[in-house]
Amino acid sequence: MSAHHVDPGPTRMTAAASAPFTYRPERPEDGPAIDALLDRVLGPGRHALAAYRLREDNAQLSGLALVGEREGRLVGTVRFWPVAIGEAAALLLGPLAIDPPVRHMGCGLGLMLRGLAGARAAGHRLVILVGDPPYYARAGFAPVPPGRITLPGPVDPRRILHVELEPGALADARGMARRPPRSSGPGPSA
């Protein structure tokens, strides 16, 4: 098994489950609350990020998106997008955002580990994202080998991270990450 293979095992899941959050699939009616959270947390400038170019004209996999709630209020979001990297299919994770007042309580990790478990159960093999390596290492993410995967926009290559949901999946993924062809495209967006 690859060192970068992630298995949200019982210890991690138990720790996350003990936090005061409820995790559930995103619903269409969550859209406005998620948009407001993303505006607060990441700001409107987020649309200029390289990862957003892969989301434009793409549709998130609404069956995988999760939200975190605390006392009935939506406080966290994670979404996944289909991408193609060379001949390989992969998921792009993001945005992951947690409301500032409830940070450092495990909601971010809880959403990620549950999201990855759902992606694996749905048969996905590889997840990439652009983010801070120390944080995402907690969920099993590691940098991709230099030059292996590029994005359609400027990004620090050290921040392109991956996790294999199936051992060896990264070996098939080389080149520019792009939106998947429409014919094999995703289901409806949430």
Ligand SMILES: CC(C)(COP(=O)(O)OP(=O)(O)OC[C@H]1O[C@@H](n2cnc3c(N)ncnc32)[C@H](O)[C@@H]1OP(=O)(O)O)[C@@H](O)C(=O)NCCC(=O)NCCS
């Ligand atoms: C990053 C983020 C999702 C973490 O959410 P969270 O619910 O606080 O995360 P967790 O509780 O699971 O983990 C918190 C831990 O991660 C650490 N951490 C947070 N951001 C980090 C980073 N960029 N680098 C390294 N460690 C980080 C915290 O120090 C904290 O450690 P501690 O528990 O020892 O205090 C949240 O801070 C956030 O929404 N940030 C702004 C949006 C963002 O940057 N999203 C990621 C890119 S899309």
